[in-house]
Amino acid sequence: MTGKEQLESVPLQEKLDVTCVEGEVVKPQWSNKFQCIIALLGFSVGLGNLWRFPYVCQRNGGGIGFSIMTISCLIVPYYSMVFAWALYYIYSSFATVLPWTTCGNAWNTRQCVAVGALRGGINRSTEIDGTISNLTEYLAVKEVSGEANISSGATKAFGHTATEEFWQYKVLGISSGIEDVGTVQLHLLICWFLTCLFLFLCIMKGIRSLGKVVYVTALMPYILLTVLLIRACMMPGSLDGILYYVTPDFNRLQQSQVWLEAILQVFFSVGPAWGTIITMSSHNSPHNNIVRDSILVTLLGELTSVFSGFVVFATVGFLAHDLGQPVADVITSGPGIGFIVYPEAVSLLPFSHLWSVLFFLIVLMMGVDTTFGNIEAALACIEDVLPRRFHVKHLQTILAALFMSLVFLSGLPYTTNAGVYMFQLFDWYVAAVACFLIGTLECLVVGWCYGMKRFAADVEAMIGKRLPVIYKLMCFIVVPALLMVAMGLAVASYKPPTYGGYEYPYFAVIIGWCIALSSVVPIPVTFVMQILDERGSLAQRVESAMTPNSDWARCRRRYDVHERTNCTMKDNALFLFNQ
Known part of the structure; x- marks a missing residue:
């Protein structure tokens, strides 16, 4: 039997994490080709597709291995913190009244305005510390707005929506700045522990467990997004939001910033430099059609961004209609759209608790596959640099347990009162x-x-076709x-x-x-x-x-x-x- 035949006949071992052929380590393979496709698609379709791509469209009118290991280790703790926040929102969604819709709670300020208080854009005034302010002046939702700060006493004259105050003062318990670390918040600590535990259980056996999990985490968001889109389209103002989304502004094409952000969106969405695509693909058969898979995953990932844009803008259009505000004043980017804008929008829908749970399940599932990929990339790099004598039974589980323990410890600062400042700092610089x-x-x-x-010779040996000139040029x-x-x-x-x-x-x-x-x-x-x-x-x-x-x-x-x-x-x- 030739070496090639030996390699292709190696079965997926159930007892050992690795096998060897002619002294070389051979990785276990996916159960079928579809698992790799949806795993890569799940990695490419992350939170950026949901809460960054629509905003970019609105604004613009339309040694390497060690570096990969380092950047993967840096990303996992801070990116996973989003799941802890989403878990807390899911927990809060089971309250009798959605807590981000009302004022008068322990975390609210005197400037708080309940959700729906300005329905229809009615111009009302209120007296705040002797200052007469028009409540409609603050309705343009800001990206994770940090304008008000309870601990510093720097609360602005204008108020905040109940949704924003719930996010800032209850979920985050935000302090005066990154210097004011404060204490670990129990509700975030519990959610963070559950997040790390869930991630460990999903990746403890490598692609053997991950290949089964991605059937749910990669495909379920499409079902939930479709349900949310249908429901949003039934609400007044949704058509205005969609038309705003699909109406191009060709004058913006003359601006270099538009092209730059388009490149950044696709580059960071697909994630070719994170190492995850290489890691996931390494578990394929040597003769897998990599050219087909790369084109398919890229197209599906970016089409998902477009589809998510319809969901977001239909919902934001309804919210803008309810508030009597232009769509451009309501849409935002980043966690602001996930934890301020969308919760406020779904709270105005009938059966708001149900839609709230569904939305935050989407947030969890769209982000968890990206985290799976980053964890798998980090573990693969660590496993590759380990001497052969450490490649023992259950190596993947042992590495996963050690890695997630370190992730849990390194993520604890994000559960403090200054956690969101640290999160923003990492997000600003890590990539x-x-x-x-x-x-x-x-x-x-x-x-x-x-x-x-x-x-080119390697690719031809793998797929039986030569690389076209356009591929080499690109x-x-x-x-x-x-x-x-x-x-x-x-x-x-x-x-x-x-x-x-x-x-x-x-x-x-x-x-x-x-x-x-x-x-x-x-x-x-x-x-x-x-x-x-x-x-x-x-x-x-x-x-x-x-x-x-x-x-x-x-x-x-x-x-x-x-x-x-x-x-x-x-x-x-x-x-x-x-x-």
Whole structure:
């Protein structure tokens, strides 16, 4: 039996986490091709598709391995905190009266205005600390607005909706700033523990358990979104919201910011630089059609963004109609749309408790698959760097338990009164540089260092087809160029982090840049270490460090892919337009 036949005949082991063929580790495979597709789709379709893509449309009229491991480890704790918030909203949805619809609660201020108090845009006035204010002046919902702050006594003259105050003062228990950490809040601590426990149970056996979970978490959001869309379309004002969404403003196409944000939306939505797609795909058969899967997942992911936009704008249109406000003044981005705008909108619907539970279930499921992917990427990197003697029975479960324990501990600061400030700081910086750089280097290293000839031969051996010229041009020239331009524009337009009206102190900005660079540093460090391990002159060491090792060459020969020695820059450039 040939090595190739041996590899393809290896069954999915139930007792051991890994198997070996000719001394090489072979990963378990998905039960079927559909599992990988929906797992990748679930990763690509995250919370950004639900609460960032619609806002972008409204506003615009329409060593790498170690870096991947680092950025995955950084992302999981802060991104998972959204689930803890959503869990608390689901719990609160079972109250007799939705707690974010009324004032007079312990967390409310004197400026609080109950949901529906201004229904129909009726112009009312109220006296607040001797100041006559028009309640309609604050109706434009702000993105996770931090204008009012109970602990600092800096509450503005104008009030806030009950929905906003529930989010700020009850759920977050927000303090005066990142310096005022406060204490761990019990309700968030409980929700955070349940979140980590759920994630561990889902990934404790790797793709064996994950492959079954994604059937629910990746597909159920489409059913729930469809139900919410049908219900929203039955409410007055929904058509106005949808028309606002689908009506293009072609004048905006002249602005570079529109194109930049379009690139950023697709890039961060699909997530090609996070390492998750590589990790998930590594569990496929060697002859899986990767070209088909990549096109399918990308199209389905972005079409989901468009579909989510209809759901969001239909609901926001109804809310705008109920408040007597323009749609543009109601739509927002980020957690603001998930924890302020949408809860207020569903509270105005009949059977509001049911719609509230359904919406936050969507938030949970659309985000959990992305987290699954990041966890799996981190665990795969850790498993790959572990010496062979540590590849023991139940290795995946042991690593998952240790990893999620560390995630739980590192996420505890987010449960404090200053947690949302830390969350915003991480969100501001964690992918500011790393993802652009990783994505660019992946294209350049594969295309120009490993060599297009080698890569094309590998792909042809896998799928039996040659790479088209357009693919080589896009992957090895256009995409890295666009990513570098996007990174340059993003850095040039950099602004210090803010949260509503709060400006972060200087030390927090320094911490933020340390976060941004922490996942980039492993790239030059690993490269230098690799060069030092080689022998010969500096030029010989660099060349040797950039040449595939003997293990990879042996793996390629197993699939009858012969080594190509001529992979110079000139050869790669000529190969762009030749087969």
